[in-house]
Amino acid sequence: MVSLWYPAKSRSGKRAPYMTAKESELILKGGEVTGVPYDALSRTRTNAFSGAEPAGRKHSLPLVLLSPGFTEPRSSLTALAEELASRGYVVAGIEHTYESLATTFPDGRVTTCVACEAVKGQEFWNKVGQSRAADVSFVLDELTGAHPAWKGASLIAPSRIAMAGHSAGGASTIVAMLKDTRVRAGLNMDGTTFAPIPESGLSRPFLFLGAQAMHSPGGKDTTWDRDWVQLTGWKRWLVVAGAEHVSFTDTALLVEQLGVHRNPGLSGERAVEITRSHVRAFFDLHLRHKPQPLLDKPSTRYPEVKRCDVEQKTCA
Numbered sequence: 001m002v003s004l005w006y007p008a009k010s011r012s013g014k015r016a017p018y019m020t021a022k023e024s025e026l027i028l029k030g031g032e033v034t035g036v037p038y039d040a041l042s043r044t045r046t047n048a049f050s051g052a053e054p055a056g057r058k059h060s061l062p063l064v065l066l067s068p069g070f071t072e073p074r075s076s077l078t079a080l081a082e083e084l085a086s087r088g089y090v091v092a093g094i095e096h097t098y099e100s101l102a103t104t105f106p107d108g109r110v111t112t113c114v115a116c117e118a119v120k121g122q123e124f125w126n127k128v129g130q131s132r133a134a135d136v137s138f139v140l141d142e143l144t145g146a147h148p149a150w151k152g153a154s155l156i157a158p159s160r161i162a163m164a165g166h167s168a169g170g171a172s173t174i175v176a177m178l179k180d181t182r183v184r185a186g187l188n189m190d191g192t193t194f195a196p197i198p199e200s201g202l203s204r205p206f207l208f209l210g211a212q213a214m215h216s217p218g219g220k221d222t223t224w225d226r227d228w229v230q231l232t233g234w235k236r237w238l239v240v241a242g243a244e245h246v247s248f249t250d251t252a253l254l255v256e257q258l259g260v261h262r263n264p265g266l267s268g269e270r271a272v273e274i275t276r277s278h279v280r281a282f283f284d285l286h287l288r289h290k291p292q293p294l295l296d297k298p299s300t301r302y303p304e305v306k307r308c309d310v311e312q313k314t315c316a
Helices: 021-030 074-086 122-144 168-179 223-230 251-257 268-288
Strands: 002-005 061-067 090-094 156-166 186-189 206-211 235-240 305-309
Touching (some): 002 074, 090 122, 156 268, 235 268, 251 268
Parallel strands (some): 061 090
16 A cells, blocks of 8 residues: 655645544554543544545656664654655555555455564565565556556656655665666665675665664664664764654654653754754755755754764764
8 A cells, every 4th residue: 555645726625634533443443542542543634635646747756765663653753754745745555465464445445464474684674675665666667657546647857867765664674766767766764774885885875863862873883883884975964862662653742642651851842843844954955956055064953963073983
């Protein structure tokens, strides 16, 4: 399943659902959330409208592919998707079937996380990366091929395609870029990466954006240090003070609203604002060629965000 967000000609029709009631139930049960109605997530209000008429000129809109974390649905990146669509992007949120806790199909069939039952060794995660890369290429074929699956596909600029993901989705971004040259730029949000980048390197633009506690250079996760050396094009390594793993998704905001968890280091609302602004800046720079000082120097507006010097192992 894939959800598409895009600029619309008018604000009319029904609000797009966040997820189905069954998905909400299975996700809350899978996350062992108690004391919350099982349909709570399905009643979450979005800003998008279902079936809206797309707006734009032929081959004028950049395309961004979004890949969620392992067990997470594509809807977990809705806040980011809506932001990008409101700025003139087509966004394709990919559901990786049998990895998500719950995926509802149009005929009512619901699949669950079969992959959750597997042993989670390095071989498993390598398979996740390869499988997700295949999903990405399939979606690109369906959106930009000779017989596209979406009526607005002609609006997509096929030379301006990029990808971002959270956690396993972020790690899969590198794998997808290595497999498919149509993906011109990539962004990893707080994902420990999988197999190393080959010695030949990856020369297309890449951004690491993660929680400072986990992803500072030389810190707990060393996969970014390893990959950084093999990224030979434009690259940045940004960390966010006070962020948790879910701070780069809707989850940070939703769990606060549900009264389940509150991050004292960074509110959910602030986390969403930081994620939206920095992801948008990356894509505006590399898909629209608009200068983005936000990615080059500290910002007084976002003091939580630190740019890392990998050689010095410092972030400021």
